[in-house]
Amino acid sequence: MARRSLTVRVLGGLLLAGASLGGSARAQPVDQRIEALLQQMTLDEKLGQLTQYSGDWKVTGPVTFSGNHQEAIQAGRVGSMLNVLGSERTRAYQDVAMRSRLKIPLLFGQDVIHGYQTTFPIPLAEAASWDLAAIEASARIAATEAAASGIHWTFAPMVDIARDPRWGRVMEGAGEDTYLASKIAYARVKGFQGRQLGDTDALMATAKHFAAYGAAQAGRDYNSVDMSERMLWETYLPPFKAALDAGAATFMNSFNDLNGIPASGNSYLLRDILKGAWGFKGFVVSDWGSIGEMVKHGYVKDNRDAARAAITAGGDMDMESNAYRDHLGGLVRGGAVPVALVDDAVRRVLRKKFELGLFDDPYRFSDAARERAALNNPAHRQAARTMAAKSIVLLKNEGKLLPLSRDLKTIAFIGPLVKAVADNHGGWAVTLPNVDYSKFIVTQWDGLKVGLGSGTRLLYARGSDIEGQNRDGFAEAVAVARQADLVIVSVGESAAMSGEAKSRAHIGLPGVQEDLIRELHATGKPVVVLINAGRPLVFNWTAEHVPAIAYTWWLGSEAGNAIADVLLGKHNPAARLPISFPRGEGQIPIYYNHFNTGRPAPADGVAGYSSGYLDEKTTPRYPFGHGLSYTTFAYSDLRLDKAHVAGNDKITVSLRVTNSGSRAGDEVVQLYLRDRVGSVVRPVKELKDFRTIRLEPGQTRAVGFLIDREKLSFYNEKLQWAAEPGEFDLMIGASSADIRLSAGFELAE
Ligand code: NOJ
Numbered sequence: 001m002a003r004r005s006l007t008v009r010v011l012g013g014l015l016l017a018g019a020s021l022g023g024s025a026r027a028q029p030v031d032q033r034i035e036a037l038l039q040q041m042t043l044d045e046k047l048g049q050l051t052q053y054s055g056d057w058k059v060t061g062p063v064t065f066s067g068n069h070q071e072a073i074q075a076g077r078v079g080s081m082l083n084v085l086g087s088e089r090t091r092a093y094q095d096v097a098m099r100s101r102l103k104i105p106l107l108f109g110q111d112v113i114h115g116y117q118t119t120f121p122i123p124l125a126e127a128a129s130w131d132l133a134a135i136e137a138s139a140r141i142a143a144t145e146a147a148a149s150g151i152h153w154t155f156a157p158m159v160d161i162a163r164d165p166r167w168g169r170v171m172e173g174a175g176e177d178t179y180l181a182s183k184i185a186y187a188r189v190k191g192f193q194g195r196q197l198g199d200t201d202a203l204m205a206t207a208k209h210f211a212a213y214g215a216a217q218a219g220r221d222y223n224s225v226d227m228s229e230r231m232l233w234e235t236y237l238p239p240f241k242a243a244l245d246a247g248a249a250t251f252m253n254s255f256n257d258l259n260g261i262p263a264s265g266n267s268y269l270l271r272d273i274l275k276g277a278w279g280f281k282g283f284v285v286s287d288w289g290s291i292g293e294m295v296k297h298g299y300v301k302d303n304r305d306a307a308r309a310a311i312t313a314g315g316d317m318d319m320e321s322n323a324y325r326d327h328l329g330g331l332v333r334g335g336a337v338p339v340a341l342v343d344d345a346v347r348r349v350l351r352k353k354f355e356l357g358l359f360d361d362p363y364r365f366s367d368a369a370r371e372r373a374a375l376n377n378p379a380h381r382q383a384a385r386t387m388a389a390k391s392i393v394l395l396k397n398e399g400k401l402l403p404l405s406r407d408l409k410t411i412a413f414i415g416p417l418v419k420a421v422a423d424n425h426g427g428w429a430v431t432l433p434n435v436d437y438s439k440f441i442v443t444q445w446d447g448l449k450v451g452l453g454s455g456t457r458l459l460y461a462r463g464s465d466i467e468g469q470n471r472d473g474f475a476e477a478v479a480v481a482r483q484a485d486l487v488i489v490s491v492g493e494s495a496a497m498s499g500e501a502k503s504r505a506h507i508g509l510p511g512v513q514e515d516l517i518r519e520l521h522a523t524g525k526p527v528v529v530l531i532n533a534g535r536p537l538v539f540n541w542t543a544e545h546v547p548a549i550a551y552t553w554w555l556g557s558e559a560g561n562a563i564a565d566v567l568l569g570k571h572n573p574a575a576r577l578p579i580s581f582p583r584g585e586g587q588i589p590i591y592y593n594h595f596n597t598g599r600p601a602p603a604d605g606v607a608g609y610s611s612g613y614l615d616e617k618t619t620p621r622y623p624f625g626h627g628l629s630y631t632t633f634a635y636s637d638l639r640l641d642k643a644h645v646a647g648n649d650k651i652t653v654s655l656r657v658t659n660s661g662s663r664a665g666d667e668v669v670q671l672y673l674r675d676r677v678g679s680v681v682r683p684v685k686e687l688k689d690f691r692t693i694r695l696e697p698g699q700t701r702a703v704g705f706l707i708d709r710e711k712l713s714f715y716n717e718k719l720q721w722a723a724e725p726g727e728f729d730l731m732i733g734a735s736s737a738d739i740r741l742s743a744g745f746e747l748a749e
Pocket of ligand 1: 060061082111155208287288500
C-alpha cells in the first residue's frame, strides 16, 4: 500500500502535553489527573480516545478509515495508531496530536510478535525451547528495540492454546499445553513490560485473543468456537490469567464467537470474567474490525448496534471498525448507552497513557539516538542466535548422523529454502523500511558455509520450488548429491503459509518436496532433512526413511548461524515439541492430554470395538515433549517423601538424571500427573512441572519437584477448582510418550 504523506514537524525542546495539566497539576496523583482531564473532554474527544486506526506501514487488516488521519488526530478523534514505525514517524504523528485541543498523546501499538529489527524465532519455535528465561529475554530485546522507535504497545503475546495445526496461527502461540503455555505467557508479558511501564524500554503487552480463538472449528481462521465451560476454564483461560498475573496492560478480543456470542460483544468474557472476577484494570482493544464484524456474525443488525454491544460488553478501544467514533455519541445522547460506560473506558486508556509517562513527555519513546543504538546492538544478534539454536527440535538421529562429522569432505546442501532470505523471518515479522534484509538475515547457506570453514566443500542445488509440481530441478539435485559424502535437504513451507488467515486443509510438505527427498535418499547417500515451517507438518515417508530430521520452524535473523551451530554440534539440541505432530490430518485435533474414553484404542491401531481408526494409529507421529539430544540421559532413583497426603501437605519428589553419553547436554525433565478417578474424568496425563538441567558427560544430578494441592486441582463437577481425594499417578518423562519413571500416591479425605 502506498504511503500517505505526513508532514514531519519535529518540535524542539520538551513539550508539555495536556494543556490543562501543565505545572503543578503534574504533581497530582494519576487518578486526579485523569478526572481533571475527563471533565474537560467533549463526548467526541472521549470517543477519540477509544478509537484506533492503522497507519501506512504494511497494514495488517482491511483498512476502513477513508479520511485524513492528521485531521482526525488534530480534531481529537483518534487516541491510538498501529502500523506507524520508527522514531521519526511516530514523532511526526505525535506532533499532530500535540496540536489538538487537549494535547492528549497518541498511543502507538504494533504487532511486535517475535522481535522488532532483530527477529527472533516465531513464538511456537521459542516455545519449543521450554526455556522461560530465554523467552523472557527475547521479549525484552524486542521491547527495547521497538520502544526506542516510538512504539508503546505490542499486540503480543498471543496466548491461545492451539491443538489444530491446520490453523495458521499455531505459529504465534505456545502450543497445545496449558501449563507450558501459561508459563510462557507469564514470561513473555514480563519480558515485554520489563521492570515497569513508563521505563523507556518497556512496551505494554496484550494478552490475545480473548478468548478461545485457537479452538476455531476445522482449523479455519476466524471460525466459530463451541466449547464447554470446563474446557474454557481448564484449558483455554489459564494462559490469559497467567498473562494478567504478570501484569499485562491490555487484552485483545478474539474474532470468533464463543458458544454463539462474538467475543467482542461477550460480556461474560469481558465484564464477568476479565473485569469482574479477575479484576483487570487495564483496557481491552478489539481485534481489527471485530466490533463491526458482529454484523456479519448475525449478532447485531448494524455498526451502531455493534458499538452498543461492544461497549456494553466491556470493550474499551475500537480498532478499525469506526463503530465507536460514528455511533457511540448518538447512543449516549439517545440514552441507549450510559456515559458512565464510555467514561470508564476512557479512564482505562488515559491511565495507561499516564503510566507510560506520555503526559509528561509525549515523545519520550521516539528517540532517534536510542533507536540507532538499540536496533544495531550486537548483543541482540547474539541472543537471537542462541534463542534460535535453542528452538531447533531434533526429531530423529539414527546412527548419530548428527552432529556432522568433521571427516566429511563434501556436503550437498539442497532444497528451496537453503538460500531463502525473507522466509527465515517467519510470519508476523516487522519489516522496517530502512533495513536491507538481504544483508541482515543470515541464510542457511551462509550460516553453514561459514560454520564449516574451508575444510569442507559445500555444494548447492535448489532441487524444487516450495510449491507446485515442477520436477525439473531433480536431476541436477541428484547429480550434486552423488558428488557428496552427505546430503542436507532444507524443505518446508514458505513463511507466508502460516500466520493469520493462513489455514491449510492439507498440511503435508508442499509441492514435490517429499519426492525430492525420496530421490536424494535413493542415491544411497546419508540424508539429513531440515523442515522449516510455522506449524507441525505431515511427512510420514521422510519420518520413516530419512535417518536424521531437525525441525527448524522459522528462526529469524540468525537462522543460518543457529542451524549451523546445531548441525555442527556447537549447540547440543535440547528443544522439545510444544505441540503434537499428527500422522495425518484425519487425527486432528490430536493432543497428549486427552481422556482415556471407555474404550481406549491400542496405540498401534484399532482392536475390536475401540476408539481408534481403521486406517491409522491413534498416536501422533511425534508426541508433545519429544526432542532428542546428541547425548543420552538415564533416569533413576525416583523417590516421593510420602505416599499419602492430606490437606495442604506437599510431596517432595526427587530423582537422579545421568548424562550417559559423551557430550555435555541439557535435558528437559518433565513431570506428568494423572488423577485416577474424578467427579469428572481426568486426562491420561497432564504436564505439571519441568526442569531443564545441564549435565557434563557422565555427570549425575538430583532433580527435585514439589507437588502441592494446586497441582492436584481441577474444575470439578460443580466447576469449582478443587483437589479430590484418591489415587494419583506420577510420571517422569523425557517426553509425554517416553515416561522413564513412575510412582503413585494418595490424597486423603
Ligand atoms: C488482526 C490480528 O488478529 C491481531 O492479532 C493483530 O494484533 C491485529 N490484526 C493488528 O494487526
